[in-house]
Amino acid sequence: MPYMKETCVAGKTIEIRKYYNFHVPPPGEHRGIREKPTPERIKKANLRKAETDLRRLMNANFTDSDYNITLTYREEEKPASIGDLRDDAAAFSKKLSRIYKKAEIPFRFIYCMGAGPHRRHIHMVISGFPDMGKIADAWDKGHISMTKLYSEGNYADLAAYFIKNAEDTKKEEVEQGLKPRRRYNTSHNLKKPKVTKEKIPAKDFRKNPKPKKGYQIVKDSIVSGISDLTGMPYLFYTQIKDRDHAGNKPIHPYGTERKHKRKRACGIRAGDHPPERGKGIP
Numbered sequence: 001m002p003y004m005k006e007t008c009v010a011g012k013t014i015e016i017r018k019y020y021n022f023h024v025p026p027p028g029e030h031r032g033i034r035e036k037p038t039p040e041r042i043k044k045a046n047l048r049k050a051e052t053d054l055r056r057l058m059n060a061n062f063t064d065s066d067y068n069i070t071l072t073y074r075e076e077e078k079p080a081s082i083g084d085l086r087d088d089a090a091a092f093s094k095k096l097s098r099i100y101k102k103a104e105i106p107f108r109f110i111y112c113m114g115a116g117p118h119r120r121h122i123h124m125v126i127s128g129f130p131d132m133g134k135i136a137d138a139w140d141k142g143h144i145s146m147t148k149l150y151s152e153g154n155y156a157d158l159a160a161y162f163i164k165n166a167e168d169t170k171k172e173e174v175e176q177g178l179k180p181r182r183r184y185n186t187s188h189n190l191k192k193p194k195v196t197k198e199k200i201p202a203k204d205f206r207k208n209p210k211p212k213k214g215y216q217i218v219k220d221s222i223v224s225g226i227s228d229l230t231g232m233p234y235l236f237y238t239q240i241k242d243r244d245h246a247g248n249k250p251i252h253p254y255g256t257e258r259k260h261k262r263k264r265a266c267g268i269r270a271g272d273h274p275p276e277r278g279k280g281i282p
Contacts, residue, residue: 004018004021004198005017006196009193009194010056010059010193014239018200018204054162054184057193060192062108066126066128068125068148068149069126069135070124071089071121071122071124071144077141077142082113082173082176085120085122085169093185096135103129107126110184112169112184112185113165125149152240153240162184212239215241215242221237222235223236223237
C-alpha cells in the first residue's frame with residue numbers, strides 16, 4: 001500500500017505529512033511527469049529539509065522562558081574572516097556554558113552565523129536564565145539584543161531566518177575559497193522530535209485536515225501539490241495546542257514577542273524581528 005502518513009511531535013506542535021510511496025503508484029493513480037531534478041530544484045529541496053529539521057528541533061526544545069539573541073560587533077572588533085566569526089560564536093557559547101553550569105541550570109542552545117555584504121553577526125536561541133544581565137556581560141565585542149520567545153511554540157519563521165543567514169554565510173565561505181561548514185550548531189542535550197510513519201488507506205489520504213482534540217491547525221500551514229522530485233501528490237499541515245491548552249496569548253507568526261511587549265529589565269532593547277517566511281513546502 002503506497003499511501004503514507006508521517007507524524008512529527010515537537011513541543012506544542014504536531015506536523016502531518018501525507019504522501020505516496022513514489023516507487024509504486026496506487027491502482028487508478030498515475031505519476032506526474034517526472035523529469036531529472038535540476039541543481040536548482042535539488043538546492044531548494046535541501047533548503048526545505050534544513051528548515052524542517054531546524055524548525056522541529058526548535059519546537060521540541062524551546063519555550064516562552066527562553067530567548068532569541070543577536071550578537072553584533074563594534075567596528076574595531078569586526079572579525080576579519082568567517083573563521084574568526086565561527087571562533088567568536090564558539091567562544092561565547094563556552095562562556096555561557098560556564099555561567100549556566102555554575103548556576104546548576106541546563107544550557108541549551110542553537111546558533112548560526114550571519115554574513116554577507118552588510119555586517120557579520122551571530123544569532124542564537126538559548127535556554128532562559130534568572131539573571132540575563134550576566135548573559136549580556138559575557139559579550140564584550142559589541143551589542144547584544146535579546147527577545148523572549150513567544151509561547152505559541154511554533155518557531156517556523158525563526159528557523160527559516162536562521163537558515164537564510166546560514167546560506168549567506170555559506171555563500172561568503174565559497175567566495176573566500178573555504179569549505180562550507182554546517183549551517184548551525186547545537187548543544188548536545190537537545191531532545192529529538194518524535195517522528196513516526198505509517199501506511200494509510202486511500203480514503204484517509206484524501207480526507208480534509210482536521211485537528212486533534214486540544215489542537216488547532218496553523219493558519220496557512222496547509223500545503224499540497226505535486227512534488228518536483230517525485231512527481232507524486234503530497235499534503236502537509238501543522239497543528240498546535242490551542243490557547244486553552246497552551247496559554248491564553250494571541251498567535252504571533254515569528255516565534256518571538258512583539259516589540260511593544262515588556263522589554264528586559266536590565267535595559268537591553270528587544271531585537272529586530274526576522275522577515276516573514278515565504279510560503280513553501282516543509
